[in-house]
Amino acid sequence: MGKDVLSQSEIDSIINALSSGDLSSKQQDDELLQAHKVVPYDFRRPNKFSKDQMRTLKNIHENFARMLTNFLTAYLRIPAAVKLESASQVIYEEFICSLPLPTLVTVFRLSENNGSALLETNSFFTFPIIDILFGGEGKIIKQARELTEIELSVLRRVNEKVLNNLRYAWEDIADISPLIESLDTNPQFSQLLASNEAVALLSFSTNIAGNDGFINLCLPYITLEPVLTRLSAQNWHTRQSKMDWDMTKALKNLEKKLKFIKVELTAVLGSTTITVSDFLNFEEGDIILLDRQVDKPVDLCLEGRPKFKINLGTLSTKMAGVITDIIFEEEETE
Template sequence: MAEVLSQGEIDALLSALSSGELEPEQLAKQEEHKVKKYDFRSPQKFSKDHIRTLELVHDNYSRIISSYLSAHLRTNVKVKIMSVQQITYEEFIHSIPNPTILTTFKMSPLSGSILFEANPEFVFKVLDILLGGSGIKDFKMKEFTDIDKNIIRNVNKGLISNLKLAWEDILDVTEPEIENLETNPALNQTLAPNEPVALITFSVDIVNSNSFINICIPYLSIEKILDKLVVQYWFKESDDTFAEDSREKIKDRLNIVDVEVKALLGKCSLTVEDFLRLNSGDIITLEKRINEPIEVLVGEQSHYYGKAGTIGKNKGIQILDIRDKDVENYG
């Protein structure tokens, strides 16, 4: 924010300008232009709206997997989203430990592969609880056995499948399909080192101990659906759906309303004296010819042209044309 000058400073500045002591060009040169550095090796492709929407989606996901893990492990588990940030794939790979559990999966219409990383401390606690332990003891870093991998693969399969439920409000995604499980991050070469990714980090509280899981979404995976990651578009879709539902409900209610339809065969003018002399069997001459179309009224408004006739033993009107073509807009 620019510095606010006092009245005395403003007066002194105006005096210097009027006396010639200070030129306007010199005053302009004193203003410093702030330049923001941009690293072309790490392009910022995700906008603030994209990051905000990803945060909303995965905040909902954290609540879903909290319930899933609590039921699966039969102990209280709390999962909270910690951060959503844009980094390069190389930075992500260097930030996670070795060994770790790195699961690669696909989820259409998101293209390419998405990465799900489970921190070793999280994995060892889950394994200990599922194998009958309490999950309280400390764990030493070691290589994962084939049994460990098979057990955690099933756990991760359940965690990853819940992404479909978290994304359903903004995008209809298919059931995630696991492609590979790797313990050495350096061996995963699915993306170029400088490829921008969105890193979503969760903290997991199991038996009074914190651990972490990460979801790494490459920019290439969501490039085609970026327009749906704008919050305004998200709520606009909800509003449109709500408006369409309301419109259909109103139409259904209107369809059961009874309206009066009558045919105007013709008109004539009578004096009061002629009217008083009318008796049963008298004939009144109308303005219309017998072969001319008659007006059909809905309520008190004339909408159609028709032709009088009989339908079996009943009298009826055949609609010939619409008097006001704009009436079709209300159909």
């Protein structure tokens, strides 16, 4: 029999215990609860997202974190890191009350046909970015303060790019086009939902120029409801497998085309330093002393980058070179 059904012997045992007075009503209730493994249901915290849907949301936003890491590193030109720390479902009021003051709350629509969502970025994330974009090294302020209008304008453009990466992270599940509706520094003013509405909360840790911060992405249930049927592990893995296959095929095609691309090889005989006066006085027949000895190999450069060491000579009526060594990346940077 199923685990949630009492056997006949268990029922008889409880009835006999009650008849003999060995078991109180409270004890009976406790045994029945234990037998059925009843779990109390909190109506203030409804679990509207299934475990499967939460796992898929986690997979999507782990991918988003990787994309955001690459974007911030390239955009700011400094080391940056973003990592998904947790994916949970909470009520909207609980999320809003957990936010620090001040912080930056960006309200955006997932698309024209979907509802709104929230992106919260705290000062340990925003101020290093502002400092870098204004020519600094990415320092944080010692005391939290409100953002100026200029800083808000800059961060709006940054968050537009952040949300564009969110679009790419979702493209295998749903076609979204995030559009910023408003920015606010006080989360208490963001009355986006009723206080007891269920939301999916994705929390990310960040590191910008050595400063640890965090980002919170709040996706309301009513906003995601139109695409919930696509948030299944099977659907995700099917799409991921197709994407992996497409990527493998694309890489093979790229490799095939690369083999026919022509590149320039140049042998660098040597170099020296002269004055402008010497250059202006050069005449035919002048001898220029280079920094390379006659018996030493020269660099063979691929598109301007040294890749091989060669000894120069001739083959038939043309100059030629014999490769004697390979120059690795570490040697190039020395």
